[in-house]
Amino acid sequence: MSIALDPREREKVFQPPAAPLASHLPIIGGTLEYVDSPLATMFRRYRQHGPVSDLHILGQTWTAMLGPDACQIALQNPDKAFANGPGWGYLVGPFFDRGLMLLDFAEHKHYRTLMMEAFTRPRLEGYTRTLAPLVDEGIAAWRPDPAFQIYPALKSHTLDLATSVFMGGAELAEPGEIERVNTAFVDCVLAANGWVRTTTPNPFTKWGRAARGRRILEDFFRRHLPARRANPGEDLFSVLCQVADASGGIDDDDIINQMIFLLMAAHDTTTSTVTSIVFELGRDPRWQARLREQCLELGPTPTIAEIEDVADLDLVMKETLRLHPPVPVLARRAVKDTEVLGVPIPKGRFVAIMPMLSHHLPEYWTDPEIFDPARFSPERREDKSHRFAWEPFGGGVHKCLGMVFANMESKLVLSALLRNFEWSVPLDYVPPMRNDSLPYPIDGLPVDLRPLD
Numbered sequence: 001m002s003i004a005l006d007p008r009e010r011e012k013v014f015q016p017p018a019a020p021l022a023s024h025l026p027i028i029g030g031t032l033e034y035v036d037s038p039l040a041t042m043f044r045r046y047r048q049h050g051p052v053s054d055l056h057i058l059g060q061t062w063t064a065m066l067g068p069d070a071c072q073i074a075l076q077n078p079d080k081a082f083a084n085g086p087g088w089g090y091l092v093g094p095f096f097d098r099g100l101m102l103l104d105f106a107e108h109k110h111y112r113t114l115m116m117e118a119f120t121r122p123r124l125e126g127y128t129r130t131l132a133p134l135v136d137e138g139i140a141a142w143r144p145d146p147a148f149q150i151y152p153a154l155k156s157h158t159l160d161l162a163t164s165v166f167m168g169g170a171e172l173a174e175p176g177e178i179e180r181v182n183t184a185f186v187d188c189v190l191a192a193n194g195w196v197r198t199t200t201p202n203p204f205t206k207w208g209r210a211a212r213g214r215r216i217l218e219d220f221f222r223r224h225l226p227a228r229r230a231n232p233g234e235d236l237f238s239v240l241c242q243v244a245d246a247s248g249g250i251d252d253d254d255i256i257n258q259m260i261f262l263l264m265a266a267h268d269t270t271t272s273t274v275t276s277i278v279f280e281l282g283r284d285p286r287w288q289a290r291l292r293e294q295c296l297e298l299g300p301t302p303t304i305a306e307i308e309d310v311a312d313l314d315l316v317m318k319e320t321l322r323l324h325p326p327v328p329v330l331a332r333r334a335v336k337d338t339e340v341l342g343v344p345i346p347k348g349r350f351v352a353i354m355p356m357l358s359h360h361l362p363e364y365w366t367d368p369e370i371f372d373p374a375r376f377s378p379e380r381r382e383d384k385s386h387r388f389a390w391e392p393f394g395g396g397v398h399k400c401l402g403m404v405f406a407n408m409e410s411k412l413v414l415s416a417l418l419r420n421f422e423w424s425v426p427l428d429y430v431p432p433m434r435n436d437s438l439p440y441p442i443d444g445l446p447v448d449l450r451p452l453d
């Protein structure tokens, strides 16, 4: 078993705050404190101010929802007081414009119903058929290395996979364009915490780079759209074109908007999940060996049903998502006056739902900082301690539409890794994380990757 919480974070969590910068610089300070140590910031706030309190991030006052009760109310949104568009829109709006997650109420319901067609069981079976051999081929080509940077390798591999399963190929890409598309995605995601918020292309600001990135992505998808419509394949882009044409309710611009959003939603989150699993298994040889045995039986091209049958893969994935949720904070904005757990929230207020804290609260989990996949086993089911104790995929009407897909793809990649390699990371190694958008390890998370004996 391994201790998951960065020891420096643990120190910050359990020490009283030493005159935090936040008290002197309320605007910048809140942002810096969060970026430095998100979990410690959430813990401190929850213990000192309770489940609903105000903080200052990125030049705005945000009401933080901490702990499963507050997160449940905000996510289930019973009086429709919270909207996604103006919340997420403040962070990434111009770059993921009209993506499903940024739509609200009746319009969101309409698009979600249409897009669900792309995630039916037969479609997922088709995506798995496309993915399995590509995953295996890609991972088998990796070379052993005592300092193999797993994060960039997975990021590039999952983008290649997305090009096939989401796009149906990139036959019209120009030389070097796939790399530019990758950079464009990164720039759009990193815009979340930009201070200079104008969308004039400018290589020196985050928003400026993201604006350029968005154009690259639009060009890329628009060029491929007629071919997907004329000769639809099993890929998600073709499915969306068919759904759009059959319903008459989505125009070409919106197909492109949804594709850009979907790729972003899928790409970074899956990369982050598998990276974190590799990290945890690298410190826990017993779980690594146990999973390897089962994955060797699974073989190189399993069906989705066969992958789902490996219960231990599921335990490890759930436990990793508990400790390292790829989306630690969800954005909303109040569209009318409301209250949560007795705390008034005025119309116009930004709201930060922070599911990550619920995953670490000792009120709901035994030894929450220990990597212990068996806590999700049928005998223990610690996640049942509260309906929203475990919420890496969110909840309510915006709950992740790609959850089954994400499980399938992450497990396929992990299974291929386990069948080809063994790996370790030193027990005292703590990946230095960048937390100003979706969290990722700045050093690429080096692992000692060895061929199987």
Ligand code: HEM
Residues within 6 Å of the ligand: 084, 100, 101, 102, 112, 262, 265, 266, 267, 269, 270, 273, 325, 326, 327, 330, 331, 392, 393, 394, 395, 397, 398, 399, 400, 401, 402, 403, 405, 406, 407
């Ligand atoms: C482990 C990987 C993933 C995690 C942890 C994750 C997490 C989330 C979360 C927390 C939300 C809710 C956001 C909110 O309420 O504001 C969400 C929404 C969404 N995710 Fe995922 N996601 C993952 C993978 C994927 C994949 C692979 C896809 C697509 C294939 C996807 C598609 C979506 C979509 C379309 C939404 C918007 C749903 C809506 O607003 O109705 N996600 N995801």
